[in-house]
Amino acid sequence: DVKVTQSSRYLVKRTGEKVFLECVQDMDHENMFWYRQDPGLGLRLIYFSYDVKMKEKGDIPEGYSVSREKKERFSLILESASTNQTSMYLCASSWTSGRSGQYFGPGTRLTVT
């Protein structure tokens, strides 16, 4: 089975802190994604990557950056956390074609105080 893991289930950070969210997949997927999920808004794409060291902006990239140094690992970085970044963050991965869908991690609930 495909496994996507995220470094933390729950995280509490202070405003202005630099935050790293880590995601690892074990299926040699080319594509990796970061979404945030908010009540009433569904899931929104922050960034994605289709290859090592490649990244593309999604629908809401402002305030975030990403890093993909290895194929299996995709990191989301909040350079200076703000309270409006309090959310559930979901990582996903897929093969190149996307036809099999994306496989999601368990999510990280981030609270910024």
Place this chain on the structure above:
Amino acid sequence: AQTVTQSQPEMSVQEAETVTLSCTYDTSENNYYLFWYKQPPSRQMILVIRQEAYKQQNATENRFSVNFQKAAKSFSLKISDSQLGDTAMYFCAFTVWGGADGLTFGKGTHLIIQP
């Protein structure tokens, strides 16, 4: 840009009943994939069923089936013989062929199965 609309924020049915969740989408693409995802209260997103736009036959996975109407841009999910474990948020999602652009999600339908 693609959009996905789920018009039912919440639905509630009795156990063993059949329920249909609706989804419409808008795209100018001809080759794409559609998915239904389930997110139980534990929050792990699980793929329920998928449909390739070039296939006319509706996908089926055990108690889950879809009604895919390409011309109408409609993609509904039918759950037969509903079970308590089906209680979850259900998201309809779309991606263009190639898949590298990420999924576009609807806002979800909260399905509650009553005992």
